[in-house]
Amino acid sequence: MSEAVKLLEVLLYLLRFVLHLCVLWGLWLLVHPLIDRHLRQMGQKIDYRINHRLSAFGKRFSIMRKRLWVYRHLDNLLYFVNSKYEPGISVMRFLMRTAIVFLAVFLSGLMTLSELPGRLSFNNPFLEGISFSDGIPMRGAWKFPLFVAVISATIPYFRMRYSYAQRKVRGSYDLLDVVKISTKFTHLSVDGILDKTSDYLAESNVLKAPLKLLGAAFANYSHERELNEEAGRFSGAIGTTFAVEFISDLLYAEKEGTRYLKSSLMMLNRSMEQQRETILAVKANSRDAISLGLYGNLVVLFSSVGTFxxxxxxxxxxxxxxxxxxxxxxxxxxxxxxxxxFVISTILARPKLDYH
Structure with a gap:
């Protein structure tokens, strides 16, 4: 009976922890409209100052990039993951949300532990379980909430990394639609081609927003370094040889004109079509092996455990x-x-659309 009472007490304190999170989340929803405008202004200023320093230092460009690697890393991830990406602003919003998650979990855990009748002891869950020591003052109660808060604060980043990896694979296939549509507008300037192509892409295409930003870069760049930086970020986000070829054709057309751009894009289109057919054929032949890697091990595990x-x-x-x-x-x-x-089977289930 005592074990059941202890379990019920733990569940009640978990419920209190969730309710504390809900209260803090409600307070954040009330405060967010008030600080969103200031957050946007701060993000725009930071992005402007960083880009201004990167363009002003010239030879020290690589040194500045190394110093700002955390900001550039998050910015590159959000560039491809966030469909409503805004330079500078998206990074500030992500950092703010991460800080809010950390503070909400830490404060909720701290308030929950402060309501305990004594000290909560975590022992071997299969021997003694969780026990309460009445009358003993809590010391160092902030350590466990801090640990949980740090773990919780890393979840948005790892979720973003997972989404980034998934969109890289999708982007390699969506690039084929970009190349197809671009061939219809080669009579325009490069920024016009990209702008029109972005308008005709489906909303589900992961390259729709990055292509719009790339078109704006071709239309508004003041120095060749800025254009190369933005073009490299686009091709690096997809991470395929086809993306590098596409960007190379656009950069060449920007310098020499779009006279030969249509033929280059059509050749690229044929190469991508052939490679996609090859990938689909290989995938069809190895479908059973991939499915076995995804689900076969789980079937064997559950059957073995059930038998034991x-x-x-x-x-x-x-x-x-x-x-x-x-x-x-x-x-x-x-x-x-x-x-x-599971990771290997997932990668094999849909490889990138690339030469290799």
Missing amino acids: IYMLKPAVYMQLQFETPVGLSFLMVIVTGLFIS
Whole structure:
């Protein structure tokens, strides 16, 4: 009975933690409209000053990039992930949201722990579980909320990295639509080609917003270094040889005119079509192996675990699996292997549209 009471108390304190988060989130929604305008102005000023310094230093350009690598790293990720990307502003918003997540989780955890009747002790969950020591003052209560807050604050970044990896693969295929549509507007200037192409792309195309920004760069650049920087960011976001060829054709057309641009884009289109057919053929032949890598290991794992539980009984299996060093070690190895297998199978399931 006491174990059930302890479990109920833990669930109630988890509920309080969630309610504290809801209160802080509501306060943030009230304050956000008041600071959004100032945040936008701050982001525009920071981006302007950084770009101005990068263009003013000339030979020290690489040195400045190394000093600002965190900002440039986040900016490049958001450039491809955020469909409403704005230079400077998107980075400030991301940092602000990360800080809000950190503060909300930390304060919620701190307030929740302060309401405990004594000290909350975390022991082996399969032996003693979680226990309360009444009457003992809490010391260092900020350590556990701080740890949880740091972990929670990293989630937006890793989520962005995952989305970035997924959009890179999609972008390699969406580039084919960009090349096809661009061939219809080669009578225009390069910025006009990119602007028109962006308008005709579907909303689901991940290159729609980056292409619009690239067109603005071709229309408004004041120095060749600025244009090369923006063009390199576009091709680097996709990360394929076809993207490099596409950008090279545009840069050449910007310097020498668009006379030969249509033929170059049509050749690029044919190469991409042939490579896509090759990839689809290889994928069709290896579909069974890819599916086996995705789901076969899980089927084997659950069937094996089910068999052991049936033979050893649940209590014995849980004791051997979670209360012995060998069982925990093998569990970590199995979970790590499953994760690696899933990642490799996911990459093989849809490779980039590239020469290799």
